[in-house]
Amino acid sequence: xxxxxxxxxxxxxxxxxxxxxxxxxxxxxxxxxxxxxxxxxxxxxxxxxxxxxxxxxxxxxxxxxxxxxxxxxxxxxxxxxxxxxxxxxxxxxxxxxxxxxxxxxxxxxxxxxxxxxxxxxxxxxxxxxxxxxxxxxxxxxxxxxxxxxxxxxxxxxxxxxxxxxxxxxxxxxxxxxxxxxxxxxxxxxxxxxxxxxxxxxxxxxxxxxxxxxxxxxxxxxxxxxxxxxxxxxxxxxxxxxxxxxxxxxxxxxxxxxxxxx
Numbered sequence: 001x002x003x004x005x006x007x008x009x010x011x012x013x014x015x016x017x018x019x020x021x022x023x024x025x026x027x028x029x030x031x032x033x034x035x036x037x038x039x040x041x042x043x044x045x046x047x048x049x050x051x052x053x054x055x056x057x058x059x060x061x062x063x064x065x066x067x068x069x070x071x072x073x074x075x076x077x078x079x080x081x082x083x084x085x086x087x088x089x090x091x092x093x094x095x096x097x098x099x100x101x102x103x104x105x106x107x108x109x110x111x112x113x114x115x116x117x118x119x120x121x122x123x124x125x126x127x128x129x130x131x132x133x134x135x136x137x138x139x140x141x142x143x144x145x146x147x148x149x150x151x152x153x154x155x156x157x158x159x160x161x162x163x164x165x166x167x168x169x170x171x172x173x174x175x176x177x178x179x180x181x182x183x184x185x186x187x188x189x190x191x192x193x194x195x196x197x198x199x200x201x202x203x204x205x206x207x208x209x210x211x212x213x214x215x216x217x218x219x220x221x222x223x224x225x226x227x228x229x230x231x232x233x234x235x236x237x238x239x240x241x242x243x244x245x246x247x248x249x250x251x252x253x254x255x256x257x258x259x260x261x
Contacts, residue, residue, distance in 0.1 A: 006060070008221030012053060021215075041192070052223075052247055053223070054246070072101075077089065100114075103139055105135075109135070130159060134159065165178055174220075178228065183228060186231045
């Protein structure tokens, strides 16, 4: 993998990015949608990705789980992050890893111990049940290891596709796309693509996102973090700061905002 932690490869040229993105597949994904001039939009987006990666290098959120490629440390963080702010998880992350450094430690813990550890994050009963089931499945069926399979990573109750994909991407270097509210909002605005109400359940959305993710693992890591952080910090649901966005020159939404100002 090119680049290092936490963000991956953040200094790629347009030529490198173009070699690693399936432009034709992305254009095909947009062909039968309401997006106008999909090839022009995809090419413009690719031209802006070096600026996006540079923005990440300077402005990306450096959480502790981004400083590791250990599958357990990454996967457990993603479970804690469900429906929770990153800063809240950062407050307990080190303590969680100290108490439960392996799936077996989680397996051997009582529900009360787990509940006490995660109570500050909310959804305590749901989170406790998920973590307990993770410990049981990973110990009883995978010898205490984090399985290397999307299907197995989604088996625990409410573990979810996002958590599984994030583990494979950030821990094992698989060039996968992530689909959450931030990610969908950014891509939807940039391309003028009308996202469905539940984009994480749409095969069409996943197909488009997969086409846009660079295939080189270091670039895939950086690209995904950049989109996620841009959605959290710049391309917010309300009052996005388009004037400071590294994608503004390629963004349909930003162009429309400029016309109305």
